[in-house]
Amino acid sequence: MTTEGKLTAEEIDEAHRVLSKVVTHTPLAYDDYLSKKYRANVYLKREDMQRVRSFKIRGAYYNIIKAEKEKLNNGVVAASAGNHAQGVADTCHNLKIQATIFMPVITPNQKVEAVKRFGGQYVTVILVGDTFDEAQSAAFEYTEKHNMFFVAPFDDRRTMAGQGTVAVEVFEDAVEQNINVDYLIASVGGGGLIGGLSTYSKKVSPQTTVVGVEPETAQSMKAAFQAQKPTTVENIDHFVDGAAVARVSQFTYNQAQQYVDKLLAIPEGKVAQAVLDLYTYEAIVAEPAGAMPIASLDFMASDIVGKNVVLVVSGGNNDIGRMQEMEQKALMYKGRQQFYLVEFPQRPGALRQFVNDVLGPNDDITRFEYTKKINSETGSVMVGILLDPVTKVDDLTARLAAFFPKYINLQENTVLFNMLV
The missing domain is CATH 3.40.50.1100 (Rossmann fold)
Known part of the structure; x- marks a missing residue:
């Protein structure tokens, strides 16, 4: 691996000359839906349209x-x-x-x-x-x-130079479309993409704010920024698999630390919602890492009003079998899907009482599974509840506490949640 010294914009330009005959020059496309939603001029850099459906x-x-x-x-x-x-x-x-x-x-x-x-x-x-x-x-x-x-995925100057060519195309197209890029936002895993993007961006457009977005459960670049050196993040989650890296390298940290203006952490549920929204409203199939920049807009909404914002949709390799998981995570993030463990009375009419006394008129039971019978009087039940949009979680839990004070909120217990849900 070659990592001595910092990567330069000139090296990225050289990589672009080589790659221009090999890779797809992906569109920088104005996104009407996101622009109206956030009152900004939002453009998507569609790296999901590469031959292998990612910038890699x-x-x-x-x-x-x-x-x-x-x-x-x-x-x-x-x-x-x-x-x-x-x-x-x-x-x-x-x-x-x-x-x-x-x-x-x-x-x-x-x-x-x-x-x-x-x-x-x-x-x-x-x-x-x-x-x-x-x-x-x-x-x-x-x-x-x-x-x-x-062939290093990010910890190599040639790999980073190649990945940085995304920015060359962004600014070439921005000039052609007469766009001054105010924000350039991309996902961060090992740091190769954000390192290359930020290096080139600060050379050709110093006023552009470069934002790196990380999964909330895998903030390895943030950890490096705080420690002023790469450090290992323990217990990372792999939902955003394309960005679930426990430790960035010294090379990518050095590059990002100098050129990246801001890092944001994005909750899994928000990423899942972004994946679903892109598919539902725009017929774009993005993987979680590719959708993270879109998910970040909610956390930057007040800053980007009236601004020109470029989001790198870094990949579209999403497994359709994960869509149910994403829907569940999105509903949980919004507070609409809740899971609890309760000890249910073993008597006639108990379920009817639970429905009448705990659920709102339009709430729905999505899971109801006995996990273990404690004795002849009670049994442990894992119950999933889909809340009506007008139902408040606090009201539901208050009614649940009245029905059975010793309930367990599974969202607050990762081990039990992963085991039961």
């Missing part, structure tokens, strides 16, 4: 094409939660280079199958570990053992 092809291809040929003789190795793997797979298929790609076991199947499809006979996928960092550790060991070339 840029860094992967540029890193491999610029590598010394003798280093590629034994093939390449990569570690990825999905999108970087697809970029490496597509590149290796086109260049006829063998690749071994390590992915976390929990990677959505849609991404695993896409890697195999793009790579074909040139790619071997190895699933290992529960996190990106565990998969990367295994990839490092494999690389050293077999004397192969490691």
Whole structure:
């Protein structure tokens, strides 16, 4: 990996000259729905429209094409939660280079199958570990053992230079469309994209405010900013799998610390709602990491009124099987979906009393499962309630407390929630 010294805008320009013949110049599209909603001029940089449906092809291809040929003789190795793997797979298929790609076991199947499809006979996928960092550790060991070339997903100046070419296209199109970009907002995982974007942005448009958005449960760049060095974040959540990185690198931290103006943390439920809204209102399929910049607008609403805002939709590799999970997370974030554990009386009419005394007239029971019978008089029940939009959660819990004072709110107990829900 090459990380000495800071990346320059000139290096990103050079990467753009190479990649302009290889990658898709994706649209910078005015978004009427979001513009009206936030009273701003909102533009989407549609990296979900790349051949591999994410920006990662840029860094992967540029890193491999610029590598010394003798280093590629034994093939390449990569570690990825999905999108970087697809970029490496597509590149290796086109260049006829063998690749071994390590992915976390929990990677959505849609991404695993896409890697195999793009790579074909040139790619071997190895699933290992529960996190990106565990998969990367295994990839490092494999690389050293077999004397192969490691294609870093973010901790490499050539990878970052390739990813930074997103900004070259943004500002080329902004000039063509006569747009002065006030805000440039992109997701942060390992820091390669935001590092490249911010570096180029501050060179060609110093007045542009660059904002990086992280999952609330995986704020590795924020942790680095606070500690003034990379630090490992414990117990990260993997819902936003494309940005669930426990530790940024020294190289990406150095770049972001100098050029990124602001970091925002976005709750999972808000990200899920953004994914659903993009699909419902605009027929755009975005993965959680790709939808995070859209989700951030609620937290910047007062700042962006009347401004020109560019959001990087970094990827569209979303597994349709996750949509039910996203709907549930969005409803929970808005307070409409609630889950409780109660000890239910074992007598006739108890359920009717619960419905009459606890639920509002338009609330609905979505889950009702006995988990264990305590004795002949009571049984533990996990109950899911979908609240009517006018029902207040506090009113519901007050009625629930009157029905059974020792209820457990599962949203407040992660272990029980994951086990039961």
